[in-house]
Amino acid sequence: MADLFDTAAQMPDTGPRPLADRLRPQSLSDVIGQEQVLGADGPLGVMLSSGSLGSLILWGPPGVGKTTIARLLAHETDLHFVQVSAIFTGVPDLRKVFEAAKLRRQNGKGTLLFVDEIHRFNKAQQDGFLPHMEDGTILLVGATTENPSFELNAAVLSRAQVITLKRLDHGDLERLVQRAEKEVDRALPLTGEAREALIEMADGDGRALLNIVEQIMAWEVDGKLDRDALATRLMRRAAQYDKSGDAHYNLISALHKSIRGSDPDAALYWFSRMLEGGEDPRFLARRLTRMAVEDIGLADPQANSICVDAWETYERLGSPEGELALAQAVIYLALAPKSNAGYVAYKAARSEAKQSGSAPPPKHILNAPTSMMKDQGYGAGYEYDHDAADGFSGQNYFPDDMKRPVYYTPVERGFERELKKRVAYFTGLRSKRGG
CATH class of the missing domain: 1.20.272.10 (Zinc Finger, Delta Prime; domain 3)
Incomplete structure (x- = not known):
């Protein structure tokens, strides 16, 4: 059965290729900037050396090599590579992918299915991968720029290991520029400061950097461009920021x-x-x-x-x-001076309020608007604080059977220094008056 999603990879490549595509690594050792996962002691390095590659979620910002790593993993493990995008792929398309993978498996060939932007699939679509992951029809490698714990189903996450890819740093991007210069066999026409500005413009995105490099290489310039000249010719990339991501x-x-x-x-x-x-x-x-x-x-x-x-x-x-x-x-x-004492006290009081059920207030602090309530002891023994020495009676205001808790413990910072003195003052009076 023809696979609609990888026929393009089988067609002869005779047209011009972007620089980023021409520089795509041919082996995992060529990948720049992800040594923490691809090294001998990294999670992918360990998987490959032990021959036990499992389903993966590659999580990282744009342009750090997620697609490249997935393609090279398929090559290293001799799996057929199929790539789909969650943006353009629906359930009928996925069914065709799974059917082709089943036929391939019957013929002794496994399939690595790479799903770009996997977080864009809804829950039902994500659930559709599960039976094919479990029976070995596919080895799923998903790519996402969003936190998998927020965006992916727990069932998918339980069957796949999350691999975190880092933003490319200055050194990584400089190595990419050098690789590009070697590919086109000439140096960028930039001063040192302009070269630094170019790397800043890429904002950790290797693919974006190579696209800018290719654009600069096409310019006809005399001498080298400085930072201001480069800024005039190029628009700075918007920072990577998703208000809901x-x-x-x-x-x-x-x-x-x-x-x-x-x-x-x-x-x-x-x-x-x-x-x-x-x-x-x-x-x-x-x-x-x-x-x-x-x-x-x-x-x-x-x-x-x-x-x-x-x-x-x-x-x-x-x-x-x-x-x-x-x-x-x-x-x-x-x-400002910092204190979370009020926040901690509030949470502790809320927690105890949930645990203490419906314990009533002590009767001496209840109003008694009717004679029947007075007969039942409502308000009996209440001491009016304004009539007490220091304006403080020291009576108990918690339920009768409840041990007095302490929720609020002010700190020795800012205005709470004064509040701490007041807490200690009233605590001392309460102790003296047996409250």
């Missing part, structure tokens, strides 16, 4: 932890990265307010007001002026 969660986590770590410069950097990526400033305003109540709390009660005011200022001014108010809130939060 993994980068979104990674960057907001970086912003939150930078503020928690009292680093205003790092916090401003991640805040700016999110804005440059097109993040909604209202989302950032909401998260900043959450940080104020979660990580600063009563150590600086003004922090929450600063965030709400900045949020309102943004709503009134809009972009870009309103973003400055949010940036100032970022700086304030980063430099």
